[in-house]
Amino acid sequence: MIFIDACLKKETPYTPVWMMRQAGRYLPEYMAVRQSVGGFLNLCKDYKKASEVTLQPVDILGVDAAILFSDILVIPLEMGMDLEFIKGQGPVFHNPIRTDEDLKKLDEKGAPDKLTYVYDTIKLTRDKLAQDKALIGFCGSPWTNATYMIEGGSTKTYAICKKMIYQNPLFVHQILRKVTDATKIYLENQIKSGVNAVQIFDSWASALEKDKFFEFSWKYIIEIVDYIKDRYPDIPVIVFPKGISGYLDKISGNFDVFGVDWSTPMELASKKLSDRYTLQGNMEPTRLYSKDAIKESVENILNIMKGKSHIFNLGHGILPDVPVENAKYFIKLVQEMSAV
Numbered sequence: 001m002i003f004i005d006a007c008l009k010k011e012t013p014y015t016p017v018w019m020m021r022q023a024g025r026y027l028p029e030y031m032a033v034r035q036s037v038g039g040f041l042n043l044c045k046d047y048k049k050a051s052e053v054t055l056q057p058v059d060i061l062g063v064d065a066a067i068l069f070s071d072i073l074v075i076p077l078e079m080g081m082d083l084e085f086i087k088g089q090g091p092v093f094h095n096p097i098r099t100d101e102d103l104k105k106l107d108e109k110g111a112p113d114k115l116t117y118v119y120d121t122i123k124l125t126r127d128k129l130a131q132d133k134a135l136i137g138f139c140g141s142p143w144t145n146a147t148y149m150i151e152g153g154s155t156k157t158y159a160i161c162k163k164m165i166y167q168n169p170l171f172v173h174q175i176l177r178k179v180t181d182a183t184k185i186y187l188e189n190q191i192k193s194g195v196n197a198v199q200i201f202d203s204w205a206s207a208l209e210k211d212k213f214f215e216f217s218w219k220y221i222i223e224i225v226d227y228i229k230d231r232y233p234d235i236p237v238i239v240f241p242k243g244i245s246g247y248l249d250k251i252s253g254n255f256d257v258f259g260v261d262w263s264t265p266m267e268l269a270s271k272k273l274s275d276r277y278t279l280q281g282n283m284e285p286t287r288l289y290s291k292d293a294i295k296e297s298v299e300n301i302l303n304i305m306k307g308k309s310h311i312f313n314l315g316h317g318i319l320p321d322v323p324v325e326n327a328k329y330f331i332k333l334v335q336e337m338s339a340v
């Protein structure tokens with residue numbers, strides 16, 4: 001698998017490419033399947049349909065890896081939280097974690113066993129996926145999941161969870177402990193079910209100042225990385241802490257791939273991070289609206305990464321109204337231009 005080879009710093013015939021959020025609303029084929037089951041969470045829980053939409057971007061766009069179709073929030077959901085995806089509002093937890101009582105109710109031990117629909121999706125998908133394509137499993141970082149669990153949904157200010165960090169840090173650590181414990185077993189079960197690599201999404205890393213990022217987010221990410229790499233040294237682990245370009249020189253660990261977000265110049269990531277890591281990224285996702293903008297960025301990023309270990313990706317998720325034709329153009333261009 002060329003994707004796995006690139007993760008492990010082996011030479012590849014071209015730069016492998018996939019897109020964060022590649023299974024999703026910009027694909028009419030996805031919308032049709034989602035409609036047939038009556039919504040996003042039902043789709044996650046229906047392993048046959050979840051597998052179908054996992055495979056769509058491989059068939060339609062020719063990406064080098066499939067990413068499991070699910071969501072980071074299934075961990076808090078199966079720890080006992082009441083999750084709903086509301087149109088126009090995104091995810092909502094009706095019972096946010098604010099008190100010791102709320103904390104006590106979180107069932108971190110039971111959650112991994114309840115996620116059988118994810119493991120079934122993985123088994124079926126790995127069965128159907130071409131041998132040369134990788135299947136990526138994933139989870140949210142404990143911090144990113146905790147922001148939703150504490151706030152009760154998406155937030156612009158992180159006011160409630162950040163206030164908690166300064167007023168009652170121990171309480172936040174207790175939440176993070178539970179989420180970390182559940183996540184370790186969850187990722188291990190994904191690997192046992194057949195994923196070839198895993199990615200840890202820390203989409204809201206940049207909400208924290210430097211010291212708090214290392215204390216409340218990175219520390220727990222590294223704990224998960226070590227847990228997986230100690231047991232499955234051949235499974236590549238990708239980390240994606242978004243928006244932390246100011247302290248890249250403090251980033252190290254047992255992971256294999258560092259996901260570079262679009263706001264971090266690739267040259268900077270390449271200079272500041274040890275060359276033992278493969279870099280993944282990082283085209284600005286909004287460039288997908290213009291073929292000229294795509295070409296300019298693909299040329300530029302391939303140039304910077306020439307001779308270095310690289311997986312091409314967007315610098316965050318694809319947006320719902322991107323023309324499919326442009327996404328196809330992007331994938332093909334990367335594969336063709338990087339071929340040696």
Ligand code: CP3
Nearest residue numbers: 020021022023024040067068069070071072090201203317
């Ligand atoms: O990448 C993939 O295609 C695999 C599936 C995947 C989804 N979510 C499907 C999804 C992955 C890897 C995620 C990760 C995820 N989920 C993150 C981290 C990555 C990132 O984008 O920052 C976060 C923060 C979430 C939480 C989440 N899920 C939000 C905030 C939302 C609503 C916003 C939105 O895009 O609608 C979701 C819903 C969601 N997760 C959708 C999909 C395809 C859209 C649901 C739909 O309307 O069909």
